[in-house]
Amino acid sequence: MTDGVDRTALRQFLLGLAQGMNASAESVDRIRDTMTDVAKAYGGGDADFVVLPTIILVETGESEEARVAIRSATNASFRFDQIAALYELIGQARTGAIPPLDGIRRLNEIGAMRPRLDWFTRTLGHAILTTGLALLLAPTWQGVIVAFVLGFGIGLLKLVRSPTLQLILPIAAAFVCAAAVFLxxxxxxxxxxxxxxxxxxVTFLPGGVLTTATVELAAGQMISGASRLVYGFVQLALLAFGILAAGTVVGVESRSYEPLEATSPLPWWVAIIGILVFALGNYLHFSAPPSTFGWVLIALVVAYSGQWAGNEFVGPTVGGFVGALVMAPVVFWIAGLRHGAPSQLTFLPAFWLLVPGAAGLVGLTEAVATDGGLTDFVAALVSVMSIALGVLIGTALYRVVHHGAEEIVQFAVALPAPDETTSTPRFWSRLTAPWRRSADR
Structure with missing residues (x-):
């Protein structure tokens, strides 16, 4: 441990960072990697971690001097402005640039941050977000208008700070929306x-949870991955129950749950507007920092383009895989830029655009309400797995390229700088200069 660093403060700081990353919907393997880097920056290379979605343990010291700190993680979720502030703090912590006590105070400030935008703007943002997705999913202009009204109503309900309401809000929202749509x-x-x-x-759908769960299982995080997977399917079941309950009250026949062919599809260019509107809705509803709008839009365009290409040239099952495959490297590239955006801030909207949770909800609803819906539910599961696989492979490709570039930089820096007395060509100095400046930074 570096002299002058309080072990107790460092443990609490690490716990707070891990809790904040949990609230940002980060996977536990990435949380653990981040905490390891931060601990090493403060001389705590002997620290050990246990990170789960609902509990975090941090141990520092060795043998008899070892101390363990524990914290229960809540189900709180951060807005985009809080995520951006958290990852800015993590960037400072990775280099040990902020004392642990100051970091703890900053974490408390981030947790207590008030939304940058007022309640009406955030509610309107939810309606705009809903409209953008409806432009991509609904085949009629009338359906888009209905989606806007329902999105505004759900946005108002989400403003109510009642633990009881928040517990039943997904079922209540599914019931109200389904009853209105069926009528x-x-x-x-x-x-x-x-x-x-x-x-x-869409903001209730566990698409990101299901994808993160699959990624964690593939990474060997069995407890976290399995628990998230069960949680995601329970969320889908609750939403499906609300839809089916509304159908029973309204008197909907089972064939109404079967997918319909579009009779008058919207023009192709509507999808472009839909992506732009969807990005704007995310920006307003989650109070995202102004500088992140363009990055979110780029991630959405890449994800949708990949999904469209996969659907057109291979098949619907592969569409989500291709979208996730091309989206993941772009998201990490953006996060690595000096003025980029945190990966979670661009990942989450892209997950909703790929809609793995939506496919699962449609399949589960059809499986319960119709005789032949089980096939659709299995297809939805395959879709979720394909998206998770795309994220895994895309992340691996980015790391291979990124680490390869780092090795080139290290090789260039290790080379002796040419001088006037050597026969080394002068262009070599110019060639390696950018790498040397990058390494210095």
């Missing part, structure tokens, strides 16, 4: 009711 489907042309329901319920 309106009788009088106006809204297209496929089940797919339209995805738009206002």
């Amino acid at each position: 309106l489907a009788e009088v106006i042309e809204i297209g496929d009711p089940i797919r339209l329901l995805i738009a206002p319920l």
Whole structure:
């Protein structure tokens, strides 16, 4: 341990950082890697960690001097402005640039941050977010209008700070939205009711949870991965229950849950507008920092383009895989830029755009309500797995390229600088100068 660093303060600082990353929906293997880097920066190379979605343990010291700190992780989730502030703090902690006590105070400030935007703007942002996704999912303009109204209503409900309401909010939202859509489907042309329901319920869908769970399982984090997987499927089941309950009350026949073919699809250019509107909605609803809007939009465009290419040239099952495969390196590249955006801030909207949770919700609802829906549910599971696999491979490719570039930099820096007395060509100095400056930074 570096002289002057309080072990107790460092343990609490590490716990707070891990808890904040949990609230940012980060995977436990990446949390552990980050905590290891931070501990080494403060001379705590002997630190050990146990990170789970609901509990965090940090041990520092050796043998008789070892001390353990424990903290229960809550189900709180950070807004985008809080995520950006947290990862800025993590960047400082990786280099030991901030004392642990100051870091703890900064963590408390981040947890207590008030939204940058007012309540009406954030509610409108939820409606805009819903509209953008509806432009990609719903086949009619009438359905897009219905999605906007429902999205605004759900945004208002999410403002109520009641633990009881937050517990039942997914079921209540699914019930209200489904009842409204089923009733309106009788009088106006809204297209496929089940797919339209995805738009206002998107922020409740556990797409990111299911994908993170699969990635954690592949990384060997069995406890965390299995628990997240079960949690994600329970969330899907609750949403499906709300939809089916509304259908029972309204009197919907089982065939109404089956997917419908688009009778009058919207023009192709609507998808471009949908992505832009979806990015704007995320920016407003989650109070994202102004500098991150462009980065989120780039990640969404890349993810959607990859998914579209996979659907068109291979098949729907592979579409999510291709989208995740091309999106993951771009997200990490953005996070590595000096003025980029944290990976979680661009990952989460892209997950919702790829909609693995939406596919699971449609499949589960059809499986319960119809005789042939089980096939659709299995296809949805395959879709979730393909997206997770795309994230895994895309992340691995980025790391290979990134580490290869680092090795080139280290090799260039290790070379002796040429001088006027050697026969080494002068262009070699110019060639290696950018690498040397990068290494100095």
